[in-house]
Amino acid sequence: MRARRHRAHELHRGERIWRDGAGPVDLWIELLHGNGLDPHAGLAFTVTQDFEDDQFTLARLPQEDIEKLYGLQVQELSVFDSLEERAMVQTRRGNIVLVEVDAFFLPDTRAPSYRSEHAKTTIGIDVIDPDAKRLGYFHHTGYHLLDDDDYDGVLRTSPAHAAEQGGAAGTVHGQALFPHVEFAKRVRDPLAGTALAEVSADLLCAHLLRRPMHNPIERWRAAFPEHVDTMLSRGEAYARLCACNVMHPLGANFELLAHYLQWMREHGFDIPVSTHLGARRIASEAMVMQCRLARALSHSKRDLCDASFDAMQEAYDRVVAPLAAIVC
Structure with a gap:
């Protein structure tokens, strides 16, 4: 499996005031850009930011805006047996799987997160090769590949990884909980x-x-x-x-x-x-x-x-x- 040819969007290139922007928005900027869409149009929501007494509202593209502008509908994905299997079904349909994972297993994260700190973050998976144990994903300001043990860690393909992450996120009757997973599918042509x-x-x-x-x-x-x-x-x-x-x-x-x-x-x-x-x-x-x-x-x-x-x-x-x- 080859990495797709992807160059970061102009919003993530050149001189920036905040090198690390708003994580969920950064993901969507690259996801939209990687599918030939202009993410600028989705940034109207930024005028709504408020002070919530102890923090400022976290920037997030509204799903309704994503559908109106880009024809992409975001739905929750039911993971009833295997995250790997459910993600494979959706990516083979051409959909993007949005899953909350442990940054510990993401090689694109800068030190000290990779293999040293456990932290939640969301990635957008667009291709999976279970035989080679590799997957391609959007994260923060780019597109990346991971494989081998990182593949097992992100998709929880081994009992040890599932138990480890379940212990951090919580369990029910000793069973690891599945992460929150969504998928983005094309329901109409995008505007341009x-x-x-x-x-x-x-x-x-x-x-x-x-x-x-x-x-x-x-x-x-x-x-x-x-x-x-x-x-x-x-x-x-x-x-x-x-x-x-x-x-x-x-x-x-x-x-x-x-x-x-x-x-x-x-x-x-x-x-x-x-x-x-x-x-x-x-x-x-x-x-x-x-x-x-x-x-x-x-x-x-x-x-x-x-x-x-x-x-x-x-x-x-x-x-x-x-x-x-x-x-x-």
């Missing part, structure tokens, strides 16, 4: 060109109607002093987890929004440059803030990052509400 951009604009309007009622960065700022005190008391490891669930998703989401707004401009929509620049400002300032806070915490200092909050709040006010006034 002007039709794709126009439907994406309609989705943008619909998502703007679902935008947060209040500036989420302002709400985060109100909660931030307590967050800083908790990070100081619980130490560096907890502070890294906070950054991964607060600053990272915020910055990565608005970097995607900036790319989306530029794409809309290129397709003839009257999107002000100020909204694109404002989204990029949030993305870059979130990175600045993450570094600044890490330095302060390493010296046990309480830094409330007022300058970063001032910049991000002002930028947000130049992006989402004005965009709604123009588009909707």
Whole structure:
């Protein structure tokens, strides 16, 4: 089995503010791109991100948008005997199998995850060769192959692997639980060109109607002093987890929004440059803030990052509400 010829999408190439973006969205960007589709059109949902009191909403392409734009329908896959067997049935139909796996067995992950840390992540499997024990899959910002023991680990083809992963995820009456599995199948032809951009604009309007009622960065700022005190008391490891669930998703989401707004401009929509620049400002300032806070915490200092909050709040006010006034 040969690896498909796949070059990462332009959203994952060149200069990026957030090298590791939003995992589930990164997967779909490459999955769509690998099937000849333009993932830019699916990024309208980014205007809905909110602050959830302890984290920012995790970016995720809505399944309804995927179907409207690309003609792909995502369904849950029932794994009633063997994950390998069920995945083989779907990939032979030309479908992509989306399965939550242990990153421990994914050779594309950078150290220290591969073969050293157990962590959940989702991959999109498009081809399986059970005789050679190899499979091809989309993950994060690319397309990869794995084989041999990694194949057994991902698909749980041996009792030892099933028991090991089941112990981490939970068991019922001593039996390992199957992972959550979905599959994406073609139900209609994808949109392209002007039709794709126009439907994406309609989705943008619909998502703007679902935008947060209040500036989420302002709400985060109100909660931030307590967050800083908790990070100081619980130490560096907890502070890294906070950054991964607060600053990272915020910055990565608005970097995607900036790319989306530029794409809309290129397709003839009257999107002000100020909204694109404002989204990029949030993305870059979130990175600045993450570094600044890490330095302060390493010296046990309480830094409330007022300058970063001032910049991000002002930028947000130049992006989402004005965009709604123009588009909707």
